[in-house]
Structure formats: structure tokens, C-alpha cells
Amino acid sequence: MTYDHQSLGSWPLLAGILTVVSLAYGITWRLVFSPLAKFPGPKLAAVTLWYEFYYDVIKNGRYMWEIEKMHERYGSF
Amino acid sequence: MRDNCPDRFPPGPIVRINPYELHINDPDYYDEIYAGGGKKRNKYDLFVRLFGMDDGTLSTLDHDLHRVRRSALNPFFSKVNVRKLEPIIQRRAQKVLSLMENLENTGKPLNIFYLFSAFTSDVIMEYAFGQSHNYLEREDLNEDIYHMMNSVHHLGAAARQFGWLFPILLSIPEWIITRVDKGMATFAAMQNVSFK
Numbered sequence: 001m002t003y004d005h006q007s008l009g010s011w012p013l014l015a016g017i018l019t020v021v022s023l024a025y026g027i028t029w030r031l032v033f034s035p036l037a038k039f040p041g042p043k044l045a046a047v048t049l050w051y052e053f054y055y056d057v058i059k060n061g062r063y064m065w066e067i068e069k070m071h072e073r074y075g076s077f
Numbered sequence: 078m079r080d081n082c083p084d085r086f087p088p089g090p091i092v093r094i095n096p097y098e099l100h101i102n103d104p105d106y107y108d109e110i111y112a113g114g115g116k117k118r119n120k121y122d123l124f125v126r127l128f129g130m131d132d133g134t135l136s137t138l139d140h141d142l143h144r145v146r147r148s149a150l151n152p153f154f155s156k157v158n159v160r161k162l163e164p165i166i167q168r169r170a171q172k173v174l175s176l177m178e179n180l181e182n183t184g185k186p187l188n189i190f191y192l193f194s195a196f197t198s199d200v201i202m203e204y205a206f207g208q209s210h211n212y213l214e215r216e217d218l219n220e221d222i223y224h225m226m227n228s229v230h231h232l233g234a235a236a237r238q239f240g241w242l243f244p245i246l247l248s249i250p251e252w253i254i255t256r257v258d259k260g261m262a263t264f265a266a267m268q269n270v271s272f273k
Contacts, residue, residue, distance in 0.1 A: 048096065057234045
């Protein structure tokens with residue numbers, strides 16, 4: 001069976017654009033408009049849960065020490 | 078901490094640790110977050126879903142509904158009832174000691190993890206279900222179930238990230254899961270007895 005790009009028309013392009021737009025919207029919301037946006041912390045952690053996933057799942061629950069480091073970096077009075 | 082009331086916090090040792098949560102390094106906030114008497118605090122869905130039982134009392138998000146469900150358990154934690162538990166604990170503790178004493182001077186190793194896990198399982202099961210499976214009486218102290226519970230706890234962090242993880246795992250038929258994991262087989266057997 002051959003895969004015919006033509007028959008799909010511009011749907012793949014549209015899907016791609018929608019994905020990019022919704023991702024951009026999500027990231028912007030989390031970084032700028034979220035009520036939590038004004039609090040300090042690593043920007044990557046503010047954008048995605050994968051940051052926490054890396055420390056808690058892949059590194060076996062080490063996020064709490066990472067949080068301690070964040071307090072040293074961002075959380076001083 | 079949910080993102081519903083950040084305005085009330087003065088600036089200070091607060092960092093944002095993920096898209097939805099702040100971490101507050103200040104013991105004075107305890108009373109604000111874990112507010113008692115009269116103040117309402119709903120549970121946090123991202124936190125409770127790691128238990129894999131959305132309808133359980135422990136996982137009930139709504140403050141008032143949780144109160145109703147939790148109050149059914151109150152008698153179990155009354156002083157009188159906990160005191161009644163003491164002979165059960167004493168009996169098992171004696172068993173634990175005698176198991177240790179029997180191994181004295183034999184040179185045989187004893188895995189304390191299995192021993193204490195069997196000890197607490199026996200006590201809790203007798204209290205909660207009225208009968209225990211007496212893991213302490215078994216030669217292997219039912220170490221399979223210890224390993225199974227251990228891996229479930231390790232899964233908790235992943236389950237927090239992926240809400241669909243536990244629903245999928247729980248939907249695996251019993252006859253498959255008991256073949257994959259010996260601990261799960263023991264667990265399923267226990268579950269079937271409890272439901273009878």
C-alpha cells in the first residue's frame with residue numbers, strides 16, 4: 001500500500017500549526033499569565049511537569065533536594 | 078499548594094517548582110495551608126491520584142464530602158478502640174522477638190524489612206479485617222508481597238505525572254497479573270478473601 005500525501009491535502013500542515021499554536025499558548029500562559037508567574041524558580045520547571053518527572057521518576061525521588069537548591073538560588077528574603 | 082490564592086502570601090522563601098505548585102520554605106505557613114477548624118481545604122488532585130483509587134476516602138478531593146466519608150472511620154481511631162489493639166500488637170511483637178531469638182547463634186541472616194513488614198501487616202489486617210493472614214508464621218515472611226508493595230510505592234511518582242497509569246494497570250485482568258508477579262498473586266488472593 002502506498003501512502004499518498006496528496007489525498008491528505010493540507011490537513012497535516014493544519015494539525016502541525018495547531019499543535020505549535022496550542023503549545024505556544026500553554027507555555028505563554030504558564031510563564032506570563034498564570035497567577036504563579038510572578039514567583040521565582042527555574043523557567044523550565046514552570047513550563048513543564050517533565051522537569052519534576054526527571055528528578056522524581058528517573059532519578060528516583062530526588063526532586064526534594066533539587067527544591068532545596070532552588071530555595072538557595074531563588075528563595076532568599 | 079494550588080494556584081488559587083497566591084496573592085495572600087508575602088514575598089519570601091517561595092519558589093515555583095512546577096506549572097501548578099509553589100514550595101514554601103517557612104514553617105509559619107503550616108497554619109495557613111493545613112488550616113484547622115472552620116476553614117475549608119480541598120485536596121489536590123495531582124497529589125491524591127498517586128493512590129490509584131479516585132473514589133476512596135483518602136482521595137476524596139472535596140472538603141465537605143471528605144469530612145463525611147472520613148467520619149465513618151472515626152471510631153477506629155478512638156482511644157478506646159486503639160487501646161483494645163494493644164494485645165494484638167503485643168502478641169505479634171512477642172512473635173517477632175522469638176523469631177529473632179531462634180536465629181541467635183545460628184549464623185543465619187534475617188531480613189529485617191520482611192520481618193517488620195510482616196509484623197505491621199499482621200497487626201493492621203487483624204484490626205481492619207478482623208482476621209490476619211499471619212505472615213509472621215510463614216517461613217518466607219511473605220516477602221513477595223513486600224516487594225510488590227515496594228514497587229507500587231516507587232510507581233507513585235510516575236503515577237502523579239501520568240493520570241492514566243494506574244487506571245490502565247488496574248484494568249489488567251487478574252489472571253495475567255498473577256502470572257507476571259508473585260507478589261501480585263498474593264495480593265489478589267488477599268483481595269478476594271477480603272471481598273467475600
